[in-house]
Amino acid sequence: MCPGKSMESCHPSSATVSPIINPAGHKLVALIGPPNTGKSTFFNRLTGLRQKVANYPGVTVERHIGTARVDLTREVTLIDLPGVYSLEPRSEDEQVTHDVLHGKMPDLEKPDAILLILDSTSLARHLMLAAPVLSLGIPTLVILNMSDDLERRGGAVDAEALALKLGAPVVLASAVHGSGVEAVRQFLAKTIPQPERIELPVLNNMPSCRRWSGELAAGSGFNQPAPPEWTYRLDRIVLHPVWGPLSFLLVVLAVFQSIFTFAKPLMEMVQVSIQTSGQWIATLMPESWYRDLLVEGVWGGVGSVIVFLPQILILFAFIAALEDSGYLARAAVIADRTMAKVGLQGKSFIPLLSGYACAIPAILSTRTIENKRDRIATILVTPLMTCSARLPVYTMLIAAFIPDRPLLGPLFGTRAAMMLGLYVLGFVAAATTARLLKSTIFKSEKTPFLIELPPYRAPRLSSILYRLLDRAKVFLKRASTTILFTMVLLWTLAHLPLQNGVAPAMEQSYAGQLGKLIEPAIAPMGFNWKTGVGLISSLAAREVIVGTLGTIYGIQGDQDDLGLQRALQQDLNMASAVALLIFFAFALQCISTIAVVRRETASWKWPILQFLYMGVLAYVCSWLAYIALR
């Protein structure tokens, strides 16, 4: 998933360019704290940005930079950092935090101040981080976040007493509700009372550290809150041997059915508005090649991809709700056994699961995996997970070739089942590949699996809406760059070379010739040259094929969606349609993914290997499927 600023990572250009850091020479303020304590929520509050936040440890894996206003005249540069349990880094995301704190980042100076964010409900344990952070000697504000939660569960703490014992100002806060933000501004403006600095003990072993923090908390009136009863109750169902997997299945079925049912009227609305606006533009312009380019290439091509926006947003709404509630960490626990069987660790599950949204942020989130070999193995299999760019392709082909019949009562039909099958296929391919990798080139010692289960929280509507908004922006940005460019190029290739001043028949055009050129290679799967053109164009991005086929079959503004479906039915049959679906399930047709794998693994070796492996897998499986179904 890539909302917030991390959405830029969905675009190849920003995958290589690092942003200008601290342009105005402001004071640097770093946000530090254990994972899942609300650092990014604070960051968003203070900067007005929308960094991704969710309810599981390890959401933030990179540093993020923003500007926060202190008062009318002053601003500071705020750095949001991945969560750490201690200042000794174990994984790559923790290394980032370590490097920033010690001024080892090449493009970033040592921070001038620190906001140490701790979860007030786990204060006795989280205070362990206070000693090493405060002894860095950088002015620090200790923020006890989620104080509303602490209060509700009958806990309490005396912030002033703690401040005296720590020798640093302490405030209670609830970032979600915005309380405590004013105190942070006061700290930054240096108007907050500063207790006398004291030397904190340097403790090297964990038990004495924990004893120190426990005594400190107890001495500051810390009252351990009651356990989160609701979480315990829910977990009794979610992790139950029977109800657990059953409820998981129900959630999945509901997601897939609603992708079809709820999305349909919305998609029709988008379709109609694109058609109407296309026709309107056509009437405004004289008959000319540029009118055709605009109406057929841009409106028809890009428009046919944009139609799928509602469907993608519905998928993201579900994913966001699952992430914010805290269910994701439980899903990782449920799936851990399977992951262990294929040789991956439970931590690989979260990247794989977010691969259902988009492979790029999923690949970034592998930074939480400490073991290097496990990390590369996870990166290599992640693009096999069914990302949302495949959704338009699947929907188009399923709608054209799979008759809609109820399966499990009227609520779950054949089309949703086929879609679910393709998603499962992607997961099976990823798991099998992981197994293969782990038993050959990535053999490694078993690494301990550890995940902290956060209490459940009700997903907040505003948080989900913001993420949908960000997702829509990413989608439209892709449509207006990669997809637009490919569609214009394709339209041009489809209308050249001019014969006696007019565009040739599609078959004789450059695009047609290109398709003809690869036709022998794809004929075994039952594809003809038109599908070939679609396949070539989809190397840029998977969903481009929808636009390409729209253009090739001459689908214009005046025809409805059924036009493309009927045209497809003439050129493909059931067997070749399934072959095409399988090809898209496996092939790595995404330039952005290749770029991000190259950056994260720091070599061309892995993305090339991955591209070839997935290509061969796609080709062979698609061919086998065609033979079997013919």
Next chain:
Amino acid sequence: MQMGMIPGCIVEAAHVAPAGDPTVYRVDGTEIALRRETTLNITVLDVPR
């Protein structure tokens, strides 16, 4: 250890994943999931409730 599993702490097994592994333990006011192979390195003594 940084999550609170330190020598001398009290651990309570809360849930076992549907597949039989991992197990969710309550330690120091939080819940941590651990695989069986990892817990083999930990010695546990029975504590009366």
